Amino acid sequence: MLHIFTDLLLAIASTVWDVLPIVIIIFGFQRLVLGKPVANRRKIIIGFVLVVLGLGFFLEGLEAALFPLGRLMAYQLTDPVFIAGDDVGRVLEWWDYQWVYLFAFAIGFATTIAEPSLLAVAIKANQVSAGSIGTWGLRIAVAIGVAIGIALGVFRIITGTPLYWYIISGYVFVLIQTMFAPRMIIALAYDSGGVTTSTVTVPLVAALGLGLAGTVPGRNPLLDGFGLIAFASLFPIMSVLAYAQLSEWQARRCNKKST
Amino acid sequence: MESLKAIWSAVLDSLRDLLPIILVISFFQFAVLQQPIPNLGEIVIGVVFVVIGLTLFVQGLNMSLFPIGESMAYSFASKGSLFWLLCFAFALGFGTTIAEPALIAVAREAAIIAANGGMIENSTPSMASYALGLRITVAVSVGIAIMIGVFRIIMGWPIQYLIVIGYTGVVIMTVFAPPEIIGIAYDSGGVTTSTITVPLVTALGVGLASSIKGRNPMVDGFGLIAFASLTPMVFVMGYGMVV
Numbered sequence: 001m002l003h004i005f006t007d008l009l010l011a012i013a014s015t016v017w018d019v020l021p022i023v024i025i026i027f028g029f030q031r032l033v034l035g036k037p038v039a040n041r042r043k044i045i046i047g048f049v050l051v052v053l054g055l056g057f058f059l060e061g062l063e064a065a066l067f068p069l070g071r072l073m074a075y076q077l078t079d080p081v082f083i084a085g086d087d088v089g090r091v092l093e094w095w096d097y098q099w100v101y102l103f104a105f106a107i108g109f110a111t112t113i114a115e116p117s118l119l120a121v122a123i124k125a126n127q128v129s130a131g132s133i134g135t136w137g138l139r140i141a142v143a144i145g146v147a148i149g150i151a152l153g154v155f156r157i158i159t160g161t162p163l164y165w166y167i168i169s170g171y172v173f174v175l176i177q178t179m180f181a182p183r184m185i186i187a188l189a190y191d192s193g194g195v196t197t198s199t200v201t202v203p204l205v206a207a208l209g210l211g212l213a214g215t216v217p218g219r220n221p222l223l224d225g226f227g228l229i230a231f232a233s234l235f236p237i238m239s240v241l242a243y244a245q246l247s248e249w250q251a252r253r254c255n256k257k258s259t
Numbered sequence: 260m261e262s263l264k265a266i267w268s269a270v271l272d273s274l275r276d277l278l279p280i281i282l283v284i285s286f287f288q289f290a291v292l293q294q295p296i297p298n299l300g301e302i303v304i305g306v307v308f309v310v311i312g313l314t315l316f317v318q319g320l321n322m323s324l325f326p327i328g329e330s331m332a333y334s335f336a337s338k339g340s341l342f343w344l345l346c347f348a349f350a351l352g353f354g355t356t357i358a359e360p361a362l363i364a365v366a367r368e369a370a371i372i373a374a375n376g377g378m379i380e381n382s383t384p385s386m387a388s389y390a391l392g393l394r395i396t397v398a399v400s401v402g403i404a405i406m407i408g409v410f411r412i413i414m415g416w417p418i419q420y421l422i423v424i425g426y427t428g429v430v431i432m433t434v435f436a437p438p439e440i441i442g443i444a445y446d447s448g449g450v451t452t453s454t455i456t457v458p459l460v461t462a463l464g465v466g467l468a469s470s471i472k473g474r475n476p477m478v479d480g481f482g483l484i485a486f487a488s489l490t491p492m493v494f495v496m497g498y499g500m501v502v
Contacts, residue, residue: 004304014360019455021354026327029350033343034334040326047323050315055454058312065305066280069296073287082292099291106286110279114309116316117457119276121484123317124325124461128476163442164433171426178419184475187418187482194488195457197449200280202361223372226442229449233488 004064011063012056019052058116059199070107071207077103078211094158101151104208108150108232111201112143118195125188133188141243142192142236149235150205153228157212160219163227170234177241185244192240193233201232266314273313281306320458328462336470341413345406351460352405352487357398361450366390366397369443369495376439379502393498400494401451404486405460411482412467415474418482425489432496440499447495448488457484 030038038044076082077100084096112118122135156166178186197205205228213225288294296302335344356362370386370393373379379389411421433441452460460483468480 004301004308008308018358018360018453021358022351022455022459025347025350025354026331029343029347030331030334033340033347034331034338036334038327039330044323044327047319047321047326050319051323051455052319054312054315054317054319056312057308058316061305061308061310061312063305064308065302066284066309069284069288069302073284073292076292077287099287103283103287103291106283107280110283113279114276114313116313117452117454119313119317120320120324120454120458121461121481123320124458124465125477125481128465128480163445167445168430168433171430175419175423175426178422183417184477187478187480187485190418190422190485191461191481191483194449194452194484198452198457199454202450223439223442226368226446228446230442230445233449 004060007063008056008060011060012053015052015055015059019048023048055116055199062200062203067203070204073103074204074208075211078208078215080215094155097154097158100154100158100208100212104154105147105151107204107208108201109143109147111204112146112196112236113139114200115196115198116200117198118142118192121188121191121195129184133185137243137247138188138192138240141239142196145192145236145239146196146201146232148239149231149233150208150228152235153231154208154212156227156231157209157219157224158216160216160224163230167230167234170238174234174237174241177238177245180245181241182244182248185241189237189240189244193237196236197229197232202229205229205232269314269317270310273310273317276313277306277309316454324455324458325462328459329466332463332466333470336467344409344413348405348409348463349402351402351456351463353398353402355453355456355459356401356451357394359451359453361453362394362397362447363390365443365447365450366393369393369440372439372443373499373502376437378437378439378499389502392502393495396494396498397447397451397491400490401487404490405483407490408464408483408486409467412464412474412479413471415479418485422485422489425486425493428493429489429496432493432500436496436499440496444492444495444499447491451491452484452487456487460484460487 027038118139122138125133125138126135152166156163181189209228210221210225213219213221288296335347367390370390373389374381374386379385407421411418436444461481464483465476465480468474468476
Protein backbone atom coordinates (compact mmCIF):
# COMPACT_ATOMS: atom_id res chain seq x y z
CA MET A 1 0.00 0.00 0.00
CA LEU A 2 2.86 2.33 0.89
CA HIS A 3 4.30 2.16 -2.60
CA ILE A 4 1.37 4.18 -3.93
CA PHE A 5 2.63 7.17 -1.99
CA THR A 6 6.23 6.82 -3.13
CA ASP A 7 4.94 6.36 -6.69
CA LEU A 8 2.92 9.53 -6.23
CA LEU A 9 6.09 11.48 -5.45
CA LEU A 10 7.74 9.97 -8.52
CA ALA A 11 4.73 10.91 -10.69
CA ILE A 12 4.86 14.50 -9.40
CA ALA A 13 8.61 14.64 -10.02
CA SER A 14 8.17 13.43 -13.59
CA THR A 15 5.41 15.99 -14.17
CA VAL A 16 7.80 18.71 -12.95
CA TRP A 17 10.29 17.42 -15.50
CA ASP A 18 7.63 17.61 -18.26
CA VAL A 19 6.60 21.13 -17.29
CA LEU A 20 10.16 22.43 -17.04
CA PRO A 21 10.73 23.14 -20.76
CA ILE A 22 7.40 24.97 -20.95
CA VAL A 23 8.24 27.12 -17.93
CA ILE A 24 11.69 27.93 -19.31
CA ILE A 25 10.24 28.92 -22.70
CA ILE A 26 7.50 31.07 -21.21
CA PHE A 27 9.64 32.89 -18.66
CA GLY A 28 12.55 33.16 -21.08
CA PHE A 29 10.47 34.83 -23.77
CA GLN A 30 8.70 36.96 -21.21
CA ARG A 31 12.01 38.27 -19.83
CA LEU A 32 14.26 38.41 -22.88
CA VAL A 33 11.86 39.23 -25.71
CA LEU A 34 8.85 40.90 -24.17
CA GLY A 35 11.10 42.50 -21.58
CA LYS A 36 8.64 42.72 -18.74
CA PRO A 37 7.86 40.56 -15.76
CA VAL A 38 4.82 38.30 -15.76
CA ALA A 39 1.71 40.01 -14.43
CA ASN A 40 0.17 38.41 -11.34
CA ARG A 41 3.26 36.33 -10.83
CA ARG A 42 2.22 34.93 -7.47
CA LYS A 43 -1.11 33.67 -8.72
CA ILE A 44 0.44 32.13 -11.83
CA ILE A 45 3.12 30.32 -9.85
CA ILE A 46 0.51 28.92 -7.46
CA GLY A 47 -1.53 27.87 -10.50
CA PHE A 48 1.45 26.07 -12.01
CA VAL A 49 2.07 24.26 -8.73
CA LEU A 50 -1.58 23.18 -8.69
CA VAL A 51 -1.38 21.97 -12.29
CA VAL A 52 1.76 19.93 -11.54
CA LEU A 53 0.36 18.47 -8.31
CA GLY A 54 -2.97 17.81 -10.00
CA LEU A 55 -1.44 15.96 -12.93
CA GLY A 56 0.83 13.99 -10.58
CA PHE A 57 -2.12 12.83 -8.47
CA PHE A 58 -4.19 12.18 -11.58
CA LEU A 59 -1.57 10.05 -13.34
CA GLU A 60 -0.61 8.09 -10.23
CA GLY A 61 -4.27 7.49 -9.42
CA LEU A 62 -4.89 6.14 -12.91
CA GLU A 63 -1.75 4.00 -12.70
CA ALA A 64 -2.76 2.59 -9.30
CA ALA A 65 -6.43 2.00 -9.94
CA LEU A 66 -7.80 2.10 -13.44
CA PHE A 67 -4.99 1.22 -15.81
CA PRO A 68 -4.04 -2.20 -14.37
CA LEU A 69 -7.68 -3.25 -14.29
CA GLY A 70 -8.43 -1.81 -17.71
CA ARG A 71 -5.37 -3.40 -19.29
CA LEU A 72 -6.11 -6.77 -17.73
CA MET A 73 -9.67 -6.45 -18.95
CA ALA A 74 -8.53 -5.66 -22.49
CA TYR A 75 -6.40 -8.81 -22.54
CA GLN A 76 -9.07 -11.00 -20.96
CA LEU A 77 -11.78 -9.82 -23.34
CA THR A 78 -9.61 -10.43 -26.39
CA ASP A 79 -8.53 -13.86 -25.21
CA PRO A 80 -9.75 -16.42 -27.78
CA VAL A 81 -10.80 -18.78 -24.95
CA PHE A 82 -13.19 -16.13 -23.61
CA ILE A 83 -14.49 -15.24 -27.06
CA ALA A 84 -15.08 -18.78 -28.22
CA GLY A 85 -17.06 -19.53 -25.04
CA ASP A 86 -18.05 -23.18 -24.65
CA ASP A 87 -17.13 -24.02 -28.17
CA VAL A 88 -13.34 -23.89 -27.82
CA GLY A 89 -11.26 -24.42 -30.93
CA ARG A 90 -13.67 -23.25 -33.60
CA VAL A 91 -12.66 -20.61 -36.12
CA LEU A 92 -13.62 -17.14 -34.89
CA GLU A 93 -15.40 -14.75 -37.22
CA TRP A 94 -15.56 -11.00 -36.82
CA TRP A 95 -19.05 -11.09 -35.32
CA ASP A 96 -17.88 -13.31 -32.45
CA TYR A 97 -16.19 -10.33 -30.85
CA GLN A 98 -19.34 -8.47 -29.71
CA TRP A 99 -18.04 -7.90 -26.15
CA VAL A 100 -14.84 -6.44 -27.55
CA TYR A 101 -16.78 -3.96 -29.69
CA LEU A 102 -18.94 -2.99 -26.74
CA PHE A 103 -15.90 -2.59 -24.50
CA ALA A 104 -14.13 -0.51 -27.15
CA PHE A 105 -17.16 1.75 -27.51
CA ALA A 106 -17.76 2.11 -23.76
CA ILE A 107 -14.13 2.64 -22.77
CA GLY A 108 -13.64 5.14 -25.60
CA PHE A 109 -16.61 7.14 -24.40
CA ALA A 110 -15.76 6.96 -20.70
CA THR A 111 -12.06 7.82 -20.96
CA THR A 112 -12.83 10.80 -23.20
CA ILE A 113 -15.23 12.28 -20.65
CA ALA A 114 -12.43 12.08 -18.04
CA GLU A 115 -9.77 13.55 -20.35
CA PRO A 116 -8.39 16.76 -18.75
CA SER A 117 -7.22 18.39 -22.01
CA LEU A 118 -10.68 18.02 -23.54
CA LEU A 119 -12.15 19.54 -20.39
CA ALA A 120 -9.77 22.50 -20.79
CA VAL A 121 -10.77 23.07 -24.41
CA ALA A 122 -14.45 22.74 -23.54
CA ILE A 123 -14.11 25.35 -20.77
CA LYS A 124 -12.37 27.71 -23.18
CA ALA A 125 -14.90 27.13 -25.98
CA ASN A 126 -17.71 27.80 -23.54
CA GLN A 127 -16.11 31.12 -22.48
CA VAL A 128 -15.34 32.22 -26.02
CA SER A 129 -18.76 31.35 -27.42
CA ALA A 130 -20.40 33.18 -24.47
CA GLY A 131 -22.07 29.97 -23.36
CA SER A 132 -23.62 28.94 -26.67
CA ILE A 133 -21.34 25.87 -26.80
CA GLY A 134 -22.04 23.95 -23.63
CA THR A 135 -19.11 22.16 -22.00
CA TRP A 136 -21.12 18.95 -21.70
CA GLY A 137 -22.53 19.12 -25.21
CA LEU A 138 -19.07 19.38 -26.73
CA ARG A 139 -17.57 16.71 -24.48
CA ILE A 140 -20.37 14.24 -25.16
CA ALA A 141 -20.16 14.88 -28.91
CA VAL A 142 -16.40 14.22 -28.81
CA ALA A 143 -16.84 11.16 -26.60
CA ILE A 144 -19.36 9.62 -29.00
CA GLY A 145 -16.90 10.22 -31.83
CA VAL A 146 -14.08 8.51 -29.96
CA ALA A 147 -16.37 5.62 -29.00
CA ILE A 148 -17.41 4.99 -32.61
CA GLY A 149 -13.84 5.47 -33.81
CA ILE A 150 -12.37 2.94 -31.41
CA ALA A 151 -15.11 0.38 -32.06
CA LEU A 152 -14.47 0.71 -35.79
CA GLY A 153 -10.71 0.56 -35.24
CA VAL A 154 -11.18 -2.70 -33.33
CA PHE A 155 -13.26 -4.04 -36.23
CA ARG A 156 -10.39 -3.13 -38.55
CA ILE A 157 -7.86 -5.03 -36.45
CA ILE A 158 -10.13 -8.10 -36.31
CA THR A 159 -10.84 -8.11 -40.04
CA GLY A 160 -7.30 -7.07 -40.99
CA THR A 161 -8.35 -4.46 -43.55
CA PRO A 162 -5.77 -1.76 -44.36
CA LEU A 163 -5.75 1.25 -42.04
CA TYR A 164 -5.43 3.88 -44.76
CA TRP A 165 -8.74 2.89 -46.41
CA TYR A 166 -10.57 4.01 -43.31
CA ILE A 167 -8.47 7.07 -42.61
CA ILE A 168 -8.57 8.40 -46.16
CA SER A 169 -12.30 7.86 -46.58
CA GLY A 170 -12.72 9.49 -43.15
CA TYR A 171 -10.83 12.55 -44.40
CA VAL A 172 -13.03 12.79 -47.48
CA PHE A 173 -16.12 12.59 -45.29
CA VAL A 174 -14.77 15.33 -42.98
CA LEU A 175 -14.11 17.57 -45.97
CA ILE A 176 -17.65 17.12 -47.28
CA GLN A 177 -19.05 17.87 -43.82
CA THR A 178 -16.85 20.97 -43.56
CA MET A 179 -18.55 22.45 -46.61
CA PHE A 180 -21.95 22.30 -44.90
CA ALA A 181 -21.03 22.95 -41.27
CA PRO A 182 -21.50 26.33 -39.53
CA ARG A 183 -18.28 28.34 -39.89
CA MET A 184 -17.70 29.00 -36.21
CA ILE A 185 -17.44 25.34 -35.26
CA ILE A 186 -14.92 24.22 -37.92
CA ALA A 187 -11.66 25.10 -36.14
CA LEU A 188 -12.94 23.78 -32.81
CA ALA A 189 -14.03 20.52 -34.44
CA TYR A 190 -10.60 20.01 -36.01
CA ASP A 191 -8.99 20.73 -32.63
CA SER A 192 -11.12 18.21 -30.83
CA GLY A 193 -9.51 15.48 -32.90
CA GLY A 194 -6.09 16.09 -31.41
CA VAL A 195 -7.27 16.84 -27.92
CA THR A 196 -9.07 13.60 -27.21
CA THR A 197 -6.14 11.26 -27.23
CA SER A 198 -4.15 12.06 -24.18
CA THR A 199 -3.36 10.81 -20.69
CA VAL A 200 -6.41 8.65 -20.04
CA THR A 201 -7.36 7.31 -23.45
CA VAL A 202 -4.02 6.36 -24.96
CA PRO A 203 -2.81 3.76 -22.40
CA LEU A 204 -6.12 1.87 -22.26
CA VAL A 205 -6.72 1.98 -25.99
CA ALA A 206 -3.16 0.94 -26.77
CA ALA A 207 -3.59 -2.08 -24.48
CA LEU A 208 -6.77 -3.02 -26.32
CA GLY A 209 -5.07 -2.72 -29.72
CA LEU A 210 -2.00 -4.70 -28.74
CA GLY A 211 -4.12 -7.34 -26.96
CA LEU A 212 -6.26 -7.86 -30.04
CA ALA A 213 -3.40 -7.81 -32.52
CA GLY A 214 -1.63 -10.40 -30.35
CA THR A 215 -4.55 -12.85 -30.18
CA VAL A 216 -6.39 -12.56 -33.50
CA PRO A 217 -4.78 -15.14 -35.80
CA GLY A 218 -2.75 -13.63 -38.63
CA ARG A 219 -2.27 -10.23 -37.00
CA ASN A 220 1.13 -8.87 -36.08
CA PRO A 221 1.02 -6.79 -32.88
CA LEU A 222 3.83 -4.58 -34.15
CA LEU A 223 2.01 -3.72 -37.36
CA ASP A 224 -1.69 -4.06 -36.57
CA GLY A 225 -1.65 -2.89 -32.94
CA PHE A 226 -1.23 0.70 -34.07
CA GLY A 227 -3.90 2.81 -35.65
CA LEU A 228 -6.53 2.96 -32.90
CA ILE A 229 -5.30 6.39 -31.82
CA ALA A 230 -5.69 7.57 -35.41
CA PHE A 231 -9.32 6.45 -35.38
CA ALA A 232 -9.84 8.15 -32.02
CA SER A 233 -8.53 11.43 -33.42
CA LEU A 234 -10.46 11.32 -36.70
CA PHE A 235 -13.99 10.44 -35.62
CA PRO A 236 -14.50 13.24 -33.06
CA ILE A 237 -14.05 15.74 -35.91
CA MET A 238 -17.04 14.17 -37.63
CA SER A 239 -19.16 13.95 -34.49
CA VAL A 240 -18.48 17.57 -33.47
CA LEU A 241 -19.30 18.82 -36.98
CA ALA A 242 -22.46 16.72 -36.90
CA TYR A 243 -23.36 18.08 -33.46
CA ALA A 244 -23.04 21.65 -34.75
CA GLN A 245 -25.08 20.86 -37.84
CA LEU A 246 -27.79 19.25 -35.74
CA SER A 247 -28.01 22.15 -33.29
CA GLU A 248 -28.14 24.63 -36.17
CA TRP A 249 -30.87 22.64 -37.87
CA GLN A 250 -32.83 22.45 -34.64
CA ALA A 251 -32.46 26.18 -34.01
CA ARG A 252 -33.72 26.88 -37.51
CA ARG A 253 -36.74 24.65 -37.01
CA CYS A 254 -37.58 26.37 -33.70
CA ASN A 255 -37.32 29.76 -35.41
CA LYS A 256 -39.69 28.67 -38.13
CA LYS A 257 -42.19 27.47 -35.59
CA SER A 258 -42.13 30.68 -33.56
CA THR A 259 -42.52 33.04 -36.54
CA MET B 260 -17.47 28.72 4.22
CA GLU B 261 -17.97 30.01 0.67
CA SER B 262 -14.64 28.61 -0.47
CA LEU B 263 -15.34 25.24 1.17
CA LYS B 264 -18.55 25.07 -0.82
CA ALA B 265 -16.65 25.89 -4.02
CA ILE B 266 -14.08 23.17 -3.34
CA TRP B 267 -16.82 20.66 -2.64
CA SER B 268 -18.62 21.45 -5.89
CA ALA B 269 -15.31 21.18 -7.80
CA VAL B 270 -14.73 17.74 -6.25
CA LEU B 271 -18.25 16.70 -7.23
CA ASP B 272 -17.56 17.84 -10.82
CA SER B 273 -14.43 15.70 -10.94
CA LEU B 274 -16.30 12.73 -9.52
CA ARG B 275 -18.93 13.10 -12.21
CA ASP B 276 -16.24 13.21 -14.92
CA LEU B 277 -14.84 9.99 -13.59
CA LEU B 278 -18.11 8.16 -13.10
CA PRO B 279 -18.38 6.74 -16.66
CA ILE B 280 -15.01 4.96 -16.40
CA ILE B 281 -15.89 3.48 -13.03
CA LEU B 282 -19.23 2.26 -14.38
CA VAL B 283 -17.72 0.75 -17.54
CA ILE B 284 -14.95 -1.06 -15.70
CA SER B 285 -17.30 -2.37 -12.99
CA PHE B 286 -19.82 -3.56 -15.56
CA PHE B 287 -17.25 -5.53 -17.52
CA GLN B 288 -15.57 -6.86 -14.40
CA PHE B 289 -18.74 -8.11 -12.68
CA ALA B 290 -21.22 -8.75 -15.47
CA VAL B 291 -19.09 -9.87 -18.40
CA LEU B 292 -15.90 -11.34 -16.99
CA GLN B 293 -17.59 -12.20 -13.67
CA GLN B 294 -14.57 -11.67 -11.49
CA PRO B 295 -14.06 -9.87 -8.18
CA ILE B 296 -12.01 -6.67 -8.07
CA PRO B 297 -8.42 -7.38 -6.98
CA ASN B 298 -6.64 -5.02 -4.52
CA LEU B 299 -9.75 -3.07 -3.66
CA GLY B 300 -7.90 -0.85 -1.17
CA GLU B 301 -5.37 0.31 -3.73
CA ILE B 302 -8.09 0.97 -6.27
CA VAL B 303 -10.05 3.13 -3.85
CA ILE B 304 -6.92 5.17 -3.03
CA GLY B 305 -6.22 5.48 -6.75
CA VAL B 306 -9.70 6.78 -7.50
CA VAL B 307 -9.38 9.31 -4.66
CA PHE B 308 -6.06 10.42 -6.17
CA VAL B 309 -7.62 10.84 -9.60
CA VAL B 310 -10.42 12.97 -8.18
CA ILE B 311 -7.98 15.16 -6.18
CA GLY B 312 -5.76 15.45 -9.24
CA LEU B 313 -8.50 16.46 -11.65
CA THR B 314 -9.83 19.06 -9.18
CA LEU B 315 -6.39 20.62 -8.60
CA PHE B 316 -5.65 20.58 -12.33
CA VAL B 317 -8.81 22.48 -13.25
CA GLN B 318 -8.13 25.06 -10.51
CA GLY B 319 -4.56 25.52 -11.69
CA LEU B 320 -5.68 25.75 -15.29
CA ASN B 321 -7.81 28.80 -14.62
CA MET B 322 -5.12 30.40 -12.46
CA SER B 323 -2.06 29.84 -14.61
CA LEU B 324 -2.17 28.14 -18.03
CA PHE B 325 -5.13 30.10 -19.41
CA PRO B 326 -4.09 33.56 -18.17
CA ILE B 327 -0.44 33.15 -19.12
CA GLY B 328 -1.29 31.95 -22.63
CA GLU B 329 -3.63 34.88 -23.15
CA SER B 330 -1.41 37.53 -21.59
CA MET B 331 1.52 36.43 -23.75
CA ALA B 332 -0.70 36.63 -26.82
CA TYR B 333 -1.66 40.21 -25.89
CA SER B 334 1.95 41.17 -25.18
CA PHE B 335 3.15 39.83 -28.53
CA ALA B 336 0.28 41.51 -30.36
CA SER B 337 1.04 44.89 -28.76
CA LYS B 338 4.76 44.49 -29.36
CA GLY B 339 3.94 43.91 -33.00
CA SER B 340 6.93 41.71 -33.82
CA LEU B 341 5.84 38.87 -36.06
CA PHE B 342 9.33 37.37 -36.04
CA TRP B 343 9.46 36.88 -32.26
CA LEU B 344 5.89 35.65 -32.12
CA LEU B 345 6.69 32.95 -34.69
CA CYS B 346 9.89 32.07 -32.79
CA PHE B 347 7.85 31.70 -29.61
CA ALA B 348 5.29 29.54 -31.42
CA PHE B 349 8.01 27.24 -32.74
CA ALA B 350 9.77 27.01 -29.37
CA LEU B 351 6.53 26.19 -27.62
CA GLY B 352 5.65 23.42 -30.07
CA PHE B 353 9.16 21.96 -30.18
CA GLY B 354 9.87 22.30 -26.46
CA THR B 355 6.66 20.70 -25.26
CA THR B 356 6.86 17.79 -27.69
CA ILE B 357 10.48 16.70 -27.44
CA ALA B 358 10.10 15.55 -23.81
CA GLU B 359 6.59 14.13 -24.18
CA PRO B 360 6.54 10.65 -22.54
CA ALA B 361 3.92 9.24 -24.94
CA LEU B 362 6.12 10.23 -27.88
CA ILE B 363 9.19 8.61 -26.32
CA ALA B 364 7.23 5.36 -25.99
CA VAL B 365 5.98 5.50 -29.59
CA ALA B 366 9.46 6.28 -30.93
CA ARG B 367 10.85 3.23 -29.13
CA GLU B 368 8.16 0.98 -30.65
CA ALA B 369 8.84 2.46 -34.06
CA ALA B 370 12.54 1.63 -33.78
CA ILE B 371 11.69 -2.00 -32.97
CA ILE B 372 9.42 -2.20 -36.00
CA ALA B 373 12.03 -0.61 -38.24
CA ALA B 374 14.67 -3.06 -37.01
CA ASN B 375 12.37 -6.05 -37.51
CA GLY B 376 11.46 -4.86 -40.98
CA GLY B 377 15.13 -4.59 -41.93
CA MET B 378 14.94 -0.84 -42.47
CA ILE B 379 17.74 -0.23 -39.99
CA GLU B 380 20.42 -2.41 -38.42
CA ASN B 381 19.12 -4.57 -35.58
CA SER B 382 21.41 -3.20 -32.87
CA THR B 383 20.85 -1.05 -29.79
CA PRO B 384 22.79 2.05 -30.94
CA SER B 385 21.15 2.19 -34.36
CA MET B 386 17.70 1.72 -32.82
CA ALA B 387 18.37 4.44 -30.25
CA SER B 388 19.50 6.86 -32.93
CA TYR B 389 16.45 5.98 -35.06
CA ALA B 390 14.15 6.67 -32.09
CA LEU B 391 15.89 9.95 -31.28
CA GLY B 392 15.71 11.04 -34.93
CA LEU B 393 12.00 10.28 -34.95
CA ARG B 394 11.42 12.29 -31.78
CA ILE B 395 13.28 15.29 -33.19
CA THR B 396 11.31 14.96 -36.44
CA VAL B 397 7.99 14.98 -34.61
CA ALA B 398 9.04 17.87 -32.33
CA VAL B 399 10.16 19.97 -35.32
CA SER B 400 6.90 19.17 -37.10
CA VAL B 401 4.85 20.29 -34.09
CA GLY B 402 6.94 23.48 -33.84
CA ILE B 403 6.25 24.20 -37.50
CA ALA B 404 2.57 23.36 -37.00
CA ILE B 405 2.11 25.88 -34.17
CA MET B 406 4.03 28.43 -36.22
CA ILE B 407 1.80 27.95 -39.27
CA GLY B 408 -1.27 27.98 -37.04
CA VAL B 409 -0.28 31.28 -35.43
CA PHE B 410 0.47 32.75 -38.84
CA ARG B 411 -2.96 31.66 -40.03
CA ILE B 412 -4.65 33.41 -37.10
CA ILE B 413 -2.79 36.62 -37.94
CA MET B 414 -3.65 36.44 -41.62
CA GLY B 415 -7.22 35.30 -40.94
CA TRP B 416 -7.13 32.45 -43.47
CA PRO B 417 -9.97 29.93 -43.23
CA ILE B 418 -8.61 26.83 -41.52
CA GLN B 419 -10.20 24.33 -43.90
CA TYR B 420 -7.95 25.29 -46.84
CA LEU B 421 -4.82 24.57 -44.86
CA ILE B 422 -6.31 21.36 -43.49
CA VAL B 423 -7.16 20.20 -47.02
CA ILE B 424 -3.54 20.79 -48.04
CA GLY B 425 -2.39 18.85 -44.99
CA TYR B 426 -4.72 15.92 -45.64
CA THR B 427 -3.63 15.81 -49.27
CA GLY B 428 -0.06 15.66 -48.01
CA VAL B 429 -0.94 12.75 -45.73
CA VAL B 430 -2.64 10.86 -48.57
CA ILE B 431 0.27 11.37 -50.98
CA MET B 432 2.81 10.35 -48.34
CA THR B 433 0.77 7.23 -47.53
CA VAL B 434 1.22 6.03 -51.11
CA PHE B 435 5.01 6.32 -50.98
CA ALA B 436 5.84 5.59 -47.33
CA PRO B 437 6.99 2.11 -46.28
CA PRO B 438 3.90 0.22 -45.03
CA GLU B 439 5.49 -0.51 -41.62
CA ILE B 440 5.60 3.17 -40.73
CA ILE B 441 2.02 4.12 -41.68
CA GLY B 442 0.30 2.98 -38.46
CA ILE B 443 2.88 4.73 -36.29
CA ALA B 444 2.73 7.88 -38.38
CA TYR B 445 -1.06 8.09 -38.10
CA ASP B 446 -0.89 7.49 -34.34
CA SER B 447 1.89 10.03 -33.81
CA GLY B 448 -0.56 12.77 -34.74
CA GLY B 449 -2.64 11.91 -31.71
CA VAL B 450 0.07 11.49 -29.09
CA THR B 451 1.88 14.79 -29.50
CA THR B 452 -0.50 17.09 -27.71
CA SER B 453 -0.08 16.78 -23.95
CA THR B 454 -2.35 17.89 -21.16
CA ILE B 455 -0.25 20.95 -20.39
CA THR B 456 0.32 21.98 -24.01
CA VAL B 457 -3.34 21.91 -25.01
CA PRO B 458 -4.68 24.57 -22.60
CA LEU B 459 -1.65 26.79 -23.10
CA VAL B 460 -1.78 26.66 -26.90
CA THR B 461 -5.57 27.08 -26.94
CA ALA B 462 -5.33 30.16 -24.73
CA LEU B 463 -2.56 31.54 -26.96
CA GLY B 464 -4.67 31.13 -30.09
CA VAL B 465 -7.82 32.56 -28.55
CA GLY B 466 -5.83 35.45 -27.03
CA LEU B 467 -4.24 36.28 -30.38
CA ALA B 468 -7.55 36.15 -32.22
CA SER B 469 -9.18 38.46 -29.69
CA SER B 470 -6.34 40.99 -29.67
CA ILE B 471 -6.10 41.36 -33.45
CA LYS B 472 -8.71 43.56 -35.05
CA GLY B 473 -11.08 41.78 -37.41
CA ARG B 474 -10.48 38.29 -35.99
CA ASN B 475 -13.17 36.35 -34.22
CA PRO B 476 -11.84 34.21 -31.34
CA MET B 477 -14.36 31.46 -32.07
CA VAL B 478 -13.69 31.21 -35.83
CA ASP B 479 -9.97 32.04 -35.83
CA GLY B 480 -8.75 31.31 -32.31
CA PHE B 481 -9.03 27.53 -32.35
CA GLY B 482 -7.20 25.24 -34.73
CA LEU B 483 -3.63 25.26 -33.40
CA ILE B 484 -4.02 21.76 -31.96
CA ALA B 485 -5.44 20.57 -35.29
CA PHE B 486 -2.20 21.53 -37.05
CA ALA B 487 -0.14 19.98 -34.27
CA SER B 488 -1.86 16.65 -34.85
CA LEU B 489 -1.65 16.82 -38.64
CA THR B 490 1.97 17.70 -39.45
CA PRO B 491 3.55 14.84 -37.44
CA MET B 492 1.82 12.32 -39.74
CA VAL B 493 3.40 13.85 -42.82
CA PHE B 494 6.83 14.26 -41.22
CA VAL B 495 6.96 10.76 -39.71
CA MET B 496 6.12 9.17 -43.06
CA GLY B 497 8.80 11.37 -44.61
CA TYR B 498 11.23 10.20 -41.96
CA GLY B 499 10.33 6.59 -42.75
CA MET B 500 11.12 7.19 -46.42
CA VAL B 501 14.43 8.97 -45.87
CA VAL B 502 15.96 6.75 -43.17
